[in-house]
Amino acid sequence: MADRALGEALRRPGVLFLDDAQRLSPPLLDYLRLLWDEPGTAAALLLFGAGAERVIARAPALRSRVLTWHQVPGLGQERLAETLAMFHDVWEGADPVDVGWADATVARGNFRTWARITSHVYALSKRCRDVRVDRVLMQACARLGPYP
Known part of the structure:
Protein backbone atom coordinates (compact mmCIF):
# COMPACT_ATOMS: atom_id res chain seq x y z
CA MET A 1 0.00 0.00 0.00
CA ALA A 2 2.81 2.44 0.87
CA ASP A 3 4.62 1.45 -2.33
CA ARG A 4 1.53 2.29 -4.36
CA ALA A 5 1.01 5.65 -2.61
CA LEU A 6 4.66 6.60 -3.09
CA GLY A 7 4.55 5.54 -6.74
CA GLU A 8 1.44 7.64 -7.33
CA ALA A 9 3.00 10.67 -5.63
CA LEU A 10 6.10 10.37 -7.81
CA ARG A 11 4.04 10.45 -10.99
CA ARG A 12 3.36 14.12 -10.31
CA PRO A 13 6.07 16.67 -11.09
CA GLY A 14 7.97 17.60 -7.94
CA VAL A 15 11.12 17.00 -5.96
CA LEU A 16 11.80 14.45 -3.24
CA PHE A 17 14.61 15.58 -0.93
CA LEU A 18 16.38 12.93 1.13
CA ASP A 19 18.83 14.22 3.72
CA ASP A 20 21.38 11.99 5.45
CA ALA A 21 21.56 9.88 2.29
CA GLN A 22 24.89 8.56 3.55
CA ARG A 23 22.88 6.51 6.07
CA LEU A 24 20.72 4.76 3.48
CA SER A 25 21.33 1.03 3.11
CA PRO A 26 22.18 -0.53 -0.27
CA PRO A 27 18.76 -2.25 -0.48
CA LEU A 28 17.03 1.08 0.14
CA LEU A 29 19.14 2.79 -2.51
CA ASP A 30 18.17 0.05 -4.94
CA TYR A 31 14.51 0.55 -4.02
CA LEU A 32 14.86 4.26 -4.83
CA ARG A 33 16.40 3.37 -8.17
CA LEU A 34 13.50 1.04 -8.94
CA LEU A 35 11.02 3.78 -8.08
CA TRP A 36 12.70 6.17 -10.51
CA ASP A 37 12.83 3.50 -13.20
CA GLU A 38 9.04 3.17 -13.13
CA PRO A 39 7.42 4.52 -16.31
CA GLY A 40 5.62 7.77 -15.66
CA THR A 41 7.81 8.95 -12.80
CA ALA A 42 7.89 12.74 -13.08
CA ALA A 43 9.56 13.72 -9.80
CA ALA A 44 13.24 14.38 -9.23
CA LEU A 45 15.24 12.80 -6.43
CA LEU A 46 17.81 14.87 -4.56
CA LEU A 47 20.09 13.05 -2.13
CA PHE A 48 21.92 15.12 0.47
CA GLY A 49 24.41 14.45 3.20
CA ALA A 50 28.06 14.46 4.09
CA GLY A 51 29.49 11.40 2.39
CA ALA A 52 26.37 10.65 0.34
CA GLU A 53 28.46 10.47 -2.83
CA ARG A 54 30.46 7.55 -1.40
CA VAL A 55 27.30 5.59 -0.57
CA ILE A 56 25.80 6.25 -4.00
CA ALA A 57 29.09 5.26 -5.67
CA ARG A 58 28.75 1.84 -4.01
CA ALA A 59 25.33 1.42 -5.67
CA PRO A 60 26.37 1.33 -9.35
CA ALA A 61 22.82 0.94 -10.71
CA LEU A 62 21.77 4.16 -8.94
CA ARG A 63 25.06 5.94 -9.59
CA SER A 64 24.65 5.44 -13.34
CA ARG A 65 21.40 7.43 -13.14
CA VAL A 66 22.90 10.48 -11.42
CA LEU A 67 22.51 13.43 -13.74
CA THR A 68 24.67 15.88 -11.81
CA TRP A 69 26.71 16.16 -8.61
CA HIS A 70 26.89 19.36 -6.61
CA GLN A 71 28.99 20.43 -3.68
CA VAL A 72 26.98 22.95 -1.68
CA PRO A 73 29.09 25.26 0.47
CA GLY A 74 27.93 26.37 3.87
CA LEU A 75 25.82 29.48 4.18
CA GLY A 76 27.93 32.57 4.79
Missing part, protein backbone atom coordinates in the same frame (compact mmCIF):
# COMPACT_ATOMS: atom_id res chain seq x y z
CA GLN A 77 27.35 34.67 7.90
CA GLU A 78 26.32 37.65 5.81
CA ARG A 79 23.29 35.74 4.44
CA LEU A 80 22.31 33.77 7.55
CA ALA A 81 19.93 36.28 9.18
CA GLU A 82 18.23 36.92 5.83
CA THR A 83 17.86 33.19 5.16
CA LEU A 84 16.46 32.52 8.63
CA ALA A 85 13.89 35.30 8.13
CA MET A 86 12.77 33.53 4.94
CA PHE A 87 12.64 30.23 6.84
CA HIS A 88 10.36 31.58 9.58
CA ASP A 89 8.98 34.98 10.50
CA VAL A 90 10.21 34.76 14.14
CA TRP A 91 13.59 35.81 12.72
CA GLU A 92 12.34 39.00 11.11
CA GLY A 93 14.05 41.87 12.85
CA ALA A 94 16.63 39.72 14.62
CA ASP A 95 19.99 41.44 14.87
CA PRO A 96 22.30 39.88 12.24
CA VAL A 97 25.24 40.29 14.64
CA ASP A 98 23.42 38.25 17.30
CA VAL A 99 22.44 35.64 14.72
CA GLY A 100 26.07 35.39 13.59
CA TRP A 101 27.22 35.05 17.19
CA ALA A 102 24.67 32.29 17.85
CA ASP A 103 25.71 30.45 14.71
CA ALA A 104 29.38 30.61 15.67
CA THR A 105 28.82 29.58 19.29
CA VAL A 106 25.76 27.31 19.49
CA ALA A 107 24.41 26.34 16.07
CA ARG A 108 27.80 25.93 14.35
CA GLY A 109 26.27 26.04 10.89
CA ASN A 110 23.88 23.16 11.60
CA PHE A 111 20.45 23.89 10.13
CA ARG A 112 18.81 21.27 12.34
CA THR A 113 19.98 23.26 15.35
CA TRP A 114 18.51 26.41 13.80
CA ALA A 115 15.23 24.55 13.22
CA ARG A 116 15.18 23.51 16.89
CA ILE A 117 15.92 27.07 18.05
CA THR A 118 13.21 28.36 15.70
CA SER A 119 10.71 25.88 17.10
CA HIS A 120 11.38 27.00 20.68
CA VAL A 121 11.33 30.72 19.82
CA TYR A 122 8.05 30.23 17.97
CA ALA A 123 6.49 28.32 20.91
CA LEU A 124 7.60 31.10 23.27
CA SER A 125 6.20 33.79 20.96
CA LYS A 126 2.80 32.07 21.11
CA ARG A 127 2.85 32.19 24.93
CA CYS A 128 4.36 35.64 25.50
CA ARG A 129 4.04 38.99 23.80
CA ASP A 130 6.98 40.99 22.56
CA VAL A 131 9.54 38.18 22.56
CA ARG A 132 12.96 39.70 21.87
CA VAL A 133 15.18 37.32 19.94
CA ASP A 134 18.68 37.97 21.25
CA ARG A 135 21.84 36.03 22.11
CA VAL A 136 20.56 34.89 25.49
CA LEU A 137 17.31 33.52 24.06
CA MET A 138 19.03 31.79 21.13
CA GLN A 139 21.59 30.17 23.43
CA ALA A 140 18.88 29.00 25.84
CA CYS A 141 16.74 27.59 23.04
CA ALA A 142 19.72 25.73 21.58
CA ARG A 143 20.17 23.90 24.88
CA LEU A 144 16.57 22.71 25.05
CA GLY A 145 15.40 19.40 23.66
CA PRO A 146 14.17 18.99 20.13
CA TYR A 147 10.51 19.66 20.93
CA PRO A 148 9.01 22.68 22.73
